[in-house]
Amino acid sequence: MTQVAQLERYLDAYTEFARETAGAPAWLRELRDTAFARFSSVGFPTLRDEDWRFTGLARLTRTPFRLARGSDNHFTVSDLVQWRMEGAAARLVFVDGRLEPQLSNWGTLPRGVTVNGLAKEIASQPDALPKHFGRYLDIQRDPFSALNTAFAEDGAYIHVARGVALEQPIHLLFITTSGPAPAMTHPRNLIVVENEGQATIIEDYVSHGDATPAFSNAVTELVAGENASVQHIMLEREHLQTFNFSTLRIEQARSANVASHSLLLGGSLVRNNVHPVLHGEGGECLINGLFIGSGRQHLDNYMLVEHASPHCASRQFYNGILDQQAHGVFHGRIVVHKDAQKTDAKQTNRNLLLDDNAQIDTKPQLEIYADDVKCTHGATIGQIEETALFYLRSRGIGEMEARRLLLEAFAGECIERMKPGAAREYTESIVFERLLSVANAGSYGKSSVVEERDRNWEEVG
Amino acid sequence: MSLLEIRNLHAEVDGHEILKGIDLTINPGEVHSIMGPNGSGKSTLAQVLSRREAYHVTQGEVLFNGKNLLEMKPEEAAREGVFLAFQYPVEIPGIGNAYFLRSALNAIRTHHGLDELDAMDFIPFYREKMQLLDMDERLMNRSVNEGFSGGEKKRNEILQMAVLEPKLAILDETDSGLDIDALRIVAQGVNAMRSPDRSMLVVTHYQRLLDYIVPDFVHVLVDGRIVRSGGKELALELEDKGYGWIENAPAAAGAVRA
Numbered sequence: 001m002t003q004v005a006q007l008e009r010y011l012d013a014y015t016e017f018a019r020e021t022a023g024a025p026a027w028l029r030e031l032r033d034t035a036f037a038r039f040s041s042v043g044f045p046t047l048r049d050e051d052w053r054f055t056g057l058a059r060l061t062r063t064p065f066r067l068a069r070g071s072d073n074h075f076t077v078s079d080l081v082q083w084r085m086e087g088a089a090a091r092l093v094f095v096d097g098r099l100e101p102q103l104s105n106w107g108t109l110p111r112g113v114t115v116n117g118l119a120k121e122i123a124s125q126p127d128a129l130p131k132h133f134g135r136y137l138d139i140q141r142d143p144f145s146a147l148n149t150a151f152a153e154d155g156a157y158i159h160v161a162r163g164v165a166l167e168q169p170i171h172l173l174f175i176t177t178s179g180p181a182p183a184m185t186h187p188r189n190l191i192v193v194e195n196e197g198q199a200t201i202i203e204d205y206v207s208h209g210d211a212t213p214a215f216s217n218a219v220t221e222l223v224a225g226e227n228a229s230v231q232h233i234m235l236e237r238e239h240l241q242t243f244n245f246s247t248l249r250i251e252q253a254r255s256a257n258v259a260s261h262s263l264l265l266g267g268s269l270v271r272n273n274v275h276p277v278l279h280g281e282g283g284e285c286l287i288n289g290l291f292i293g294s295g296r297q298h299l300d301n302y303m304l305v306e307h308a309s310p311h312c313a314s315r316q317f318y319n320g321i322l323d324q325q326a327h328g329v330f331h332g333r334i335v336v337h338k339d340a341q342k343t344d345a346k347q348t349n350r351n352l353l354l355d356d357n358a359q360i361d362t363k364p365q366l367e368i369y370a371d372d373v374k375c376t377h378g379a380t381i382g383q384i385e386e387t388a389l390f391y392l393r394s395r396g397i398g399e400m401e402a403r404r405l406l407l408e409a410f411a412g413e414c415i416e417r418m419k420p421g422a423a424r425e426y427t428e429s430i431v432f433e434r435l436l437s438v439a440n441a442g443s444y445g446k447s448s449v450v451e452e453r454d455r456n457w458e459e460v461g
Numbered sequence: 462m463s464l465l466e467i468r469n470l471h472a473e474v475d476g477h478e479i480l481k482g483i484d485l486t487i488n489p490g491e492v493h494s495i496m497g498p499n500g501s502g503k504s505t506l507a508q509v510l511s512r513r514e515a516y517h518v519t520q521g522e523v524l525f526n527g528k529n530l531l532e533m534k535p536e537e538a539a540r541e542g543v544f545l546a547f548q549y550p551v552e553i554p555g556i557g558n559a560y561f562l563r564s565a566l567n568a569i570r571t572h573h574g575l576d577e578l579d580a581m582d583f584i585p586f587y588r589e590k591m592q593l594l595d596m597d598e599r600l601m602n603r604s605v606n607e608g609f610s611g612g613e614k615k616r617n618e619i620l621q622m623a624v625l626e627p628k629l630a631i632l633d634e635t636d637s638g639l640d641i642d643a644l645r646i647v648a649q650g651v652n653a654m655r656s657p658d659r660s661m662l663v664v665t666h667y668q669r670l671l672d673y674i675v676p677d678f679v680h681v682l683v684d685g686r687i688v689r690s691g692g693k694e695l696a697l698e699l700e701d702k703g704y705g706w707i708e709n710a711p712a713a714a715g716a717v718r719a
Contacts (some may be wrong), residue, residue, distance in 0.1 A: 386515075391551040392607075394511050395565035395621065396539035396572070405564070409555025409604075 006061050007043055013067045020069075021153065025126040028152075030439075037147035042143050051142075054329040054361040055271060055300045060243045065184035065215045067151065068096040075103055075175070075208075083175075083206055087422030089168035090115050095175050097185030097216075098154050105247050107168075111290050112161035113199075115170060118188055121157040124189050127272040133190055136251045142273065144245050148219040151186035155218075158191045158201060162225070165198035169233075169423040172202065176238060178209030178215055187218040191232070195225035195253070202233040202423050205246075207266070210239035224256035226280065231259045231419055235427060237266040237434070240295060244451055247273040254280025256263045261418055263427060264291040265434045271300040278305075278312040278340075289318040290414040292434050293326030293358075294441060300329040307340040307373075316347040319414050321407060322358035332377065333365040340370050344359060347377035352384065352410055354438070404439035462527060464489050464660045465510075465629055470511050470521035479505040481685035482521070487629070490657040494671055495664045496696060497682035498704040503664045504548060507633040510662070510693060511545035512538045526628065539565075540572035542628030546618035546635050553605040558617070559587060561605050562624055572664035580639070588621040594650045612643035619650040630654070631662045648673030666699035681707050 006065070014036050044061050045052040050435055075095060080103060085091070092115065093103040098115030109115060124128060141147040156172045193199050205216060216238070224230045236244050244267040250258050261270050276285045291299040305314045320328040330349040351360045364377040384406050392402035411431055436445040465487040472480040479502045487493055497503050507518045508523050510523070512535040523530040530538060553561070559580075567577040578586075584601075591598055594616045606614050615635055622630050632651065636644055655661070663674055671679075671693065679695040680687045681704075688707055689695065699707070 007463065199482065387553075388553050389553050390513055390535060391553065392561070392565075393535035394513075394539055394545050394547075395561075395625065396536050396568040397561075397565050398536050399534070401564070401568070402536075405556055405561070406553070409553065412555045 001136060003009045007040055008071045009064055010147070011040065017067055017151060024338045025122065026120065027130050031134050032150050032152065034144045038139050039143050039150055040169070040306045042146075045143060046167060051302065051331070054331070054363075055269070055298065055326075057269075060215065060269060063182050063213050063215070063243075065182045065213075068179070068183040068185045075100065077103060078194070079208075080173070082240075083173055085169070085171045085202070085204075085422065085426045087425075088171040089113075089166060090284055091171040091173060092117065092156050093173045093175065094154070094156075094187060096177055096183065097174070097187050100455065110164060110166060112164035113166050114157070114159040116157045117154055117159045118152075118190060119154040129190070131349045132192055132221065132223050134221075134403070136223070136249045136277070137219060137247070138249075138275075144217055144249065144271075145219055145247050148188060148217050148247070152188040153186070153220075155188040155190070157189070158199070160193040160197040160199045160341045162194040163196045166200070169200040169202050169421070171204060174203065174205045174216065176205070176207050176214045176242065176252055178207070178211040178214070180212070180414070182213045182215070184215035184217065187216065189218070189220040191220060191230070193224050193228040193230050196227045197225060198229045200231040200233070200419065200423050202235060202426070204235045205238055205244060207239040207242060210241055213241045213243065213268075214238070215243040216245065220246075222248060222250045222258070224250065224252045224258050226254045226256060228253070229257045229425070232261070233418070233423055233427060234262045234272060235258070235261075235430065236264045237430065238274070239266060240268050240297070242267045244270045246271070247275065250274070250276035250285065252276060252278050252280065252283040252285060255282040256280065259286040259288065259417070259419070261414070261427070262289040262301065263414075263431060264289070264293075264301070265431070267297065267299070269298045271302065273302045273304070275304045275313070276306065277308055278314065279308050281309045281311050283309065283312040283398070285314040286417065287314065287316045288363040288414055288417045290320075290411055290431065291318070291328055292321045292411070292431070292438060293328055294323040294438055295326065296324070297326045298329075299326070300331070302329070302331045302335060305332075305334045305345065307334070307336045307343040310339065310343070312340065313344040314346070317414065317417060318349045319410060320349070320351040320360055321354065321410065321435075321438065322351065322360060323354040323441065325355070325357045325359075328360045330360070330362040331365070332363070334367070334375060334377075336368040336370050336373050336375065337365075338369045343370060343373040343375070345373070345375045349379040350410075350413075351379070351381045352407070353381060354384065400439055404436060407435045408432060463487060463588045465662075466524040468522050468657065470506075470509070471519045472505060473517050473519055474515060476588045478519070480509070481708065482689060485680065485687065487660045487662065489628075489660055490655075491678065491682065492655065492661040492663065492674065493674045494696065495662060495680050495682050496668070496699060497668070498708070499666065501681055502685045503666075504633055505605055505630045507545060507662070507664050510538075510631055511535060511543055534569065539625075539627075540569050542627055544622050544627030544630045546615075546622060546630065546632045546697050548634040548637060550609075550614040550618055551604050552607045552609075554607050554690050556605050558605055559584065559601045562587065562621060565621070566624055587624060588678075590620055591655060593623060594620050596620060611638040612640070615639055615643065615647055616650070619647055623650060623654060626654075626659075628658070629660050629662065631664065632674075633664045635663070636665055636667060641697060644670065644673060668696045671696045672708035683708055708712060
């Protein structure tokens with residue numbers, strides 16, 4: 001199918017969407033139109049695009065997705081028990097991109113904390129939103145961000161007022177259901193933590209049913225005011241037919257401290273973009289990630305860290321565990337702008353390949369326009385050490401258990417960078433459960449028979 | 462019944478034959494020392510007995526407590542009571558010492574039909590053994606061997622042995638890299654574990670260790686064969702005359718044990 005024919009499907013979807021949402025505020029309609037125009041003019045990226053060198057999109061672009069418009073699936077609160085997080089301050093549940101208020105739980109939020117659905121917020125505060133909404137996301141650079149903005153309608157809106165510290169995390173649960181045909185959703189979140197505010201937000205992407213492919217293309221704009229402290233967790237564990245794309249755009253003011261933790265565990269083709277801009281002096285940013293792939297999963301981690309002010313520090317740590325024919329990508333780009341003197345940027349990517357057929361592409365990319373900076377990067381690729389495995393086994397620990405312990409230790413490096421608390425415990429239990437399945441599946445170097453599908457995400461002409 | 466019965470053991474690594482017919486019998490409570498020059502096969506013997514997969518047995522048999530040791534995986538041998546104190550203990554970042562050792566102990570206990578120990582029961586027991594080896598308690602929660610000094614690593618091996626209480630402890634060059642103070646502490650830990658139902662196989666290049674851990678029998682290994690066996694005085698003789706004395710002498714017939 002030609003690129004034009006593929007884009008036509010999106011045009012049809014957009015035309016219908018624009019008609020249905022004609023009542024939206026003018027600024028939003030304009031933003032959507034501009035974004036869709038941008039998407040139509042550039043289309044989906046190809047392997048020739050430097051930012052997409054390792055991730056082909058043929059399977060995504062070939063699949064005829066329709067825009068999910070509300071779900072036929074009727075969930076009850078008891079259906080949600082499997083995704084329940086203990087100790088959350090509030091939980092918003094989105095089914096196929098739409099907020100489900102009756103499934104959500106606002107808990108007892110302290111004064112100064114607003115948690116709402118974005119659609120509701122647009123309806124009730126149409127003029128307040130443009131202050132931040134769409135201001136930071138670069139729809140020129142990334143077609144998926146443009147596509148998200150074109151279809152932006154619902155998602156989470158979180159506002160933490162100046163000086164308010166929210167101790168417990170806010171849980172945002174995004175459930176993709178399996179309908180009769182492939183469907184796409186474009187969740188859009190806006191998180192604003194004002195000066196000296198503090199919050200932890202966890203975005204949790206899960207699937208219900210796995211019969212049809214789904215395409216989730218989420219964007220979160222996170223604004224951290226001066227001295228604000230924000231922890232953001234992205235937990236992706238969808239079923240193995242999904243395409244999960246996400247972008248976290250972080251805007252940091254002076255001395256703001258933001259930690260982003262991305263955990264990619266599920267999905268068929270996954271791309272996670274993290275794009276912080278350190279816009280005030282003295283800002284600190286931790287970009288921490290863990291990706292665990294098996295089967296034929298393709299997990300792509302793309303980071304663009306922009307140092308735009310002096311005296312800021314950024315740390316990127318990504319650990320990957322890849323088994324069978326899984327393919328991981330770590331693409332860490334650091335841009336130090338001209339005036340960002342005394343920048344301290346560090347990037348580390350460590351990978352464990354458990355099978356001869358697993359693959360990792362790791363690519364650091366430093367662009368430095370200031371002259372007094374410290375930037376380091378490093379990447380390692382290894383296997384489970386035979387000596388460590390033998391050491392554990394020589395003490396009586398069984399082989400599977402020994403592997404599990406070693407995998408947990410490797411993944412634990414990432415978990416330990418999270419703040420202790422409810423969100424970390426929740427994340428840890430999910431990661432360990434995933435590792436248990438990897439440890440028990442154990443193809444480990446032996447060539448495994450996996451159902452043959454098109455391995456190469458070949459380019460579509 | 463003997464605890465360990467090695468008969469005509471041949472083993473190779475990467476296609477090279479290292480052990481060329483070892484016969485050795487160890488009875489419960491006995492301490493045997495294997496001495497020999499570099500490359501004689503001492504460590505290979507230790508690794509084969511602890512069932513490292515890279516070491517292939519090509520001939521012979523090994524019975525441990527009447528069971529075929531060569532059919533066991535490393536963890537099975539460990540659960541049956543074989544313990545190897547490593548020459549080079551492995552650092553394992555991210556796994557805590559206490560957690561690791563409790564997992565190991567519970568795997569062994571489960572194998573013997575005993576209840577698992579929870580942390581509450583395990584920690585006091587572990588702490589007591591640490592004191593025996595004069596170890597800093599703070600090491601308990603650090604990662605396995607990570608950042609330990611050479612002496613701490615060797616003491617940690619003996620600590621693990623003290624907790625796991627094996628039937629056969631194999632000490633592979635436990636003296637290497639230790640100063641005399643550390644050696645005394647390690648030897649004291651080992652000697653405290655000597656008992657009528659625990660045997661030891663002390664592999665060493667130097668006689669020095671045997672001043673502290675006094676063996677009942679000494680065997681000299683040269684080029685994959687035991688060329689001479691004797692009592693503890695054999696070690697002293699070796700110290701005096703060097704390995705050249707044995708290497709140049711004809712192999713002792715049958716390597717008879719006293």
